[in-house]
Amino acid sequence: MPQKRSTPLNKRSIEKDQCTIDVRLAKLRMVPFFSCLEMNDLERVNEKFDVTPFTAGDTIYRQGESAALLRVVVSGSIKLIRRTSDGKEILLDMLKPGEHFGSLSQLGDNRYNETATAQSDSCVMAIGSREFRSLLMQFPEVAVSVLSIVTDKLNHAREKIRHLTTLSVEKRIVHILLTLCDKFGEESRHGMLLQVPLSRKDLADMAGTSTETASRIMSKLQQDEIIESGRQWVAIKDREKLSDLLPDH
Amino acid sequence: MPQKRSTPLNKRSIEKDQCTIDVRLAKLRMVPFFSCLEMNDLERVNEKFDVTPFTAGDTIYRQGESAALLRVVVSGSIKLIRRTSDGKEILLDMLKPGEHFGSLSQLGDNRYNETATAQSDSCVMAIGSREFRSLLMQFPEVAVSVLSIVTDKLNHAREKIRHLTTLSVEKRIVHILLTLCDKFGEESRHGMLLQVPLSRKDLADMAGTSTETASRIMSKLQQDEIIESGRQWVAIKDREKLSDLLPDH
């Protein structure tokens, strides 16, 4: 049995200076839906954003609060969580730099319908949602691009619904690991290391199961030499084998 | 025990002539994201759409087919279904006039990721997705409006994910009935009658459960005088009591 080592997560990848004005423009350019803009338009857009740093564990906004800002992840990672009245919580999404969250719809009652938490030290840009909307009117190609992204997220959400109703917990977790691998995986001596603090509870909340069953499944995967994992970290050693555990493809 | 009567569904509400050119403009105007357009713009938009009638049970497109069209329901109702390789299926959404479906994202591999079926006799407008996108560029307010709608659907999908992971099957079904009541409910002598052919299997596929449990739950609700139902139809007799079965609200 492989021994648990101390966390191999690369904490240096999150540096404070990633929030300075110098790098803001470069980051903005990396945001998928702004990439189509000309440099001078980008500069104008840049001025409208405020930047705030958050440390791991910080709550950025809470479910139910009145919503006024649209935000974009500059660095770090953000968790979107929805809580039930009885305390259970589910992890809807984990965002990486370039992704947006917060208020967008002008429908509904303008309340955040999830809680956003900094998963690791992070830097976040914010813009008033009203202002963002006028920006979309000004640059329709940005609007179409955002629409594409949201449509894509809707599709993912629906795929998750399918998983929840048709797949076993094990398969759901395998699928989640594969997705996270593609999104956060980085080559390391342990295999593809997920560059994000990831607890058993996080996994459970993503798969819609209990921490205990999540732990059991991870233990099994570890015994089968498919993954390697410790406190708050996971690495995929054998993506092939992992992928083989799923029905289609 | 109330006797089962023959279907009280109002089939006359779906008339063939709703597809004629005469009513197209009026219908287009009722589409939420076109409502902001001026009359002459609306007429220009109208010309770009083709209209096709479908009879109940027709498949409009299949999951996996290459996707090129964006469609808008003019009359009738459409089911969006996602199938698993092992034959199980889940009902993602039921659409009513004014809602859109089909291809929208320019990301991904341009395949439909669900199957669309006419739930009742329906009439559907279609436009090339490329053409629709250029239309969005031309009328940014439409783009922003569509974005709002999709964001809203994303939110609903996430709420469904929460339900699937935290609520019992009974509560999920109660919630679905309430939602359908708001969307398709019409006053009738049975109470709020859901103007849509709705089988136990449909309900089961929406709640992510088996037809048998769906049936059991519906039987119980019927015994408690909360709903009334027969083959392919459901009416809500006591919305209050139904709503009381849910935790929050």
Place this chain on the structure above:
DNA sequence: CGGTATTTTGATTTAGCTCAACAGACGTGG
């Protein structure tokens, strides 16, 4: 009036939840 699709009800089985107790990692303060 017979045939088919839908719904109902019962009996059995099981995946995964819950409760419970322990063990390993982290970090914090002396």
Place this chain on the structure above:
DNA sequence: CCACGTCTGTTGAGCTAAATCAAAATACCG
């Protein structure tokens, strides 16, 4: 740098909601 407390993960043993299997009853359609 070490000892202690806390948080995270592991493992075991029942328990339960809901799936599955099976079969009868009812509605609709020609």
